[in-house]
Amino acid sequence: MTYQECIQACLECMEECNMCYDACLREDNVKMMADCIRLDRECADICAFAAKAMQSNSPFAGKICGLCAEICQACGDECAKHEHDHCQRCAEVCYKCAKVCREMAS
Amino acid sequence: MTYQECIQACLECMEECNMCYDACLREDNVKMMADCIRLDRECADICAFAAKAMQSNSPFAGKICGLCAEICQACGDECAKHEHDHCQRCAEVCYKCAKVCREMAS
Amino acid sequence: MTYQECIQACLECMEECNMCYDACLREDNVKMMADCIRLDRECADICAFAAKAMQSNSPFAGKICGLCAEICQACGDECAKHEHDHCQRCAEVCYKCAKVCREMAS
Amino acid sequence: MTYQECIQACLECMEECNMCYDACLREDNVKMMADCIRLDRECADICAFAAKAMQSNSPFAGKICGLCAEICQACGDECAKHEHDHCQRCAEVCYKCAKVCREMAS
Numbered sequence: 535m536t537y538q539e540c541i542q543a544c545l546e547c548m549e550e551c552n553m554c555y556d557a558c559l560r561e562d563n564v565k566m567m568a569d570c571i572r573l574d575r576e577c578a579d580i581c582a583f584a585a586k587a588m589q590s591n592s593p594f595a596g597k598i599c600g601l602c603a604e605i606c607q608a609c610g611d612e613c614a615k616h617e618h619d620h621c622q623r624c625a626e627v628c629y630k631c632a633k634v635c636r637e638m639a640s
Numbered sequence: 641m642t643y644q645e646c647i648q649a650c651l652e653c654m655e656e657c658n659m660c661y662d663a664c665l666r667e668d669n670v671k672m673m674a675d676c677i678r679l680d681r682e683c684a685d686i687c688a689f690a691a692k693a694m695q696s697n698s699p700f701a702g703k704i705c706g707l708c709a710e711i712c713q714a715c716g717d718e719c720a721k722h723e724h725d726h727c728q729r730c731a732e733v734c735y736k737c738a739k740v741c742r743e744m745a746s
Numbered sequence: 747m748t749y750q751e752c753i754q755a756c757l758e759c760m761e762e763c764n765m766c767y768d769a770c771l772r773e774d775n776v777k778m779m780a781d782c783i784r785l786d787r788e789c790a791d792i793c794a795f796a797a798k799a800m801q802s803n804s805p806f807a808g809k810i811c812g813l814c815a816e817i818c819q820a821c822g823d824e825c826a827k828h829e830h831d832h833c834q835r836c837a838e839v840c841y842k843c844a845k846v847c848r849e850m851a852s
Numbered sequence: 853m854t855y856q857e858c859i860q861a862c863l864e865c866m867e868e869c870n871m872c873y874d875a876c877l878r879e880d881n882v883k884m885m886a887d888c889i890r891l892d893r894e895c896a897d898i899c900a901f902a903a904k905a906m907q908s909n910s911p912f913a914g915k916i917c918g919l920c921a922e923i924c925q926a927c928g929d930e931c932a933k934h935e936h937d938h939c940q941r942c943a944e945v946c947y948k949c950a951k952v953c954r955e956m957a958s
Contacts, residue, residue, distance in 0.1 A: 572665055587788070
């Protein structure tokens, strides 16, 4: 596992979460998506934070990846409950990023 | 107008927008609040960005405040449409921050 | 301990760290301040992140505060080594924020 | 010019700036790199902000890209003054991102 692989996973997850956030806000039933919207924002933001930490060689990169893994996992679990394509795609990318960040943190 | 007044306005606006974002996601009619949720996130984030720029003496602080003023104005205009207390409070703080940031930018 | 106290501590720490960052970059001996500059940036950014999480009622606010406490502690330890007024002031505010965030996390 | 090309340019620029920031802080002559460190942080952060805005379909994406273009240009101009490989690489990526963001903004 290299920093570069983990940065890549975080940047992909940031993108998918921000796109899912936008798509959820356009759905007919926004109320059903409220937790998804909330977690998408949080997950996108921690992924950007983790990427920055690794890119700039932060002494806290490992711990930040550990927290990122937990938030990605929670966001993936929420997205996986919804049938929309953007949620299913997002869940997949979140789970992948959670796995990679977990390895990085350990 | 000092940096300190403008930083204070940005941090208050960041707080009110993040609280309004959370409250909107808990409303019964989330769909009606979709634009408000979107602008609350964006406004909170640019306010944090502007505060950081002023606190760290960025050569771009003025231009960042100019952009912050525009986003605060748009967020205030959206919040002002809704009768919820959190939206009315947020609109007031956004308008104040827009005014202060506009002065800082000029 | 309320969210409001912890948010306040984080925003004060963000401000002091960003100001210390700027002041360190203006010192004659910048090389000696390299770790301080690095930690000031990281600490300011995680404090902003923690404030946002509490303001928006994130389910991860506690865990983010836990990480914030660790980074504040490290930043305070680095700042405390330097005699510059901005470093001494920053160390004090970092230690206070570390304490408050630790309580919030537990 | 598509959003996807501009997002890609912003994420590459964020990465190069964060890496240059880290490398500058490790140089023997840190004092000479002070402005580069400062602009690298600012440029990395606005690039992340612009990527987020485009990914989440923000109504302010164009204006944020306009500001991003100006900061990338300034960061590229500063990096171009230094002979270190990381600065030369960073300048090149900053100029490319400035160009792409300028087109997106117009």
